Amino acid sequence: LLLSTIATLAFALCGCDSKDSKNDAKEEATTEATTEATTEAQDISEQSVPAERGVVENGVYTNEAFKISFPIAEDWYVCNDAEIAQIIGFTADNLDENSSMTVEQFEAATSGTVYDCVFYFSDMQSNANITLTSLNRLAQYATLPTEDYAELSISQLEAMSTPKYSFKETTHETCGGDDYVCITAETDQGYNQKMLLKKENGYMVIITLTYLPELEGEMQAFLDSFIVVN
16 A cells, blocks of 8 residues: 555656646646636745754654644554665665665655655554655646646546546645645545645645545544644
């Protein structure tokens, strides 16, 4: 399930950075229809501070730079950087002497995506990962409103043959006081996915949940547990 999450996310990000005519036409139509929203998105994309990775202390994950915080349950498993590196195919050369990775190392190794936190829920299959991608890496898509970016991601994921996605209507949810655009989908592989997107400090923040249907209640409890970061 975790490998599927990583592959899915990579596909969506690469697709949104492509310049094929279909996406260019969609971007042009979107820009014409949402001039005011795009202007607002431009303002957001320019609000950039140095990216920082989050930390887990006293059973709570917090990334102050990107305003994300939530408690870690005792029966969850948080991957360390060496394990994340193994999952997504990094080599030992990407790790420092403490077997950890900086924002810069992640961005260099992944063409711009920082895997800030990866963990398993209680069943040790369902999982979550938090990724950060600099808007500067998204080329012409950097100034799109988050809603339009989500729709572009959906169109890319729908083009996949495996897994095959069935998407619900895109929604908004408030977690920890912040508004996220939410993509929810079922797959033909027996698991569901939910992606929460927001722009923060010049980055696209994506929280991806990949879970078995019977854990949907635990997924919602996780999102309801988010803590406001001032």
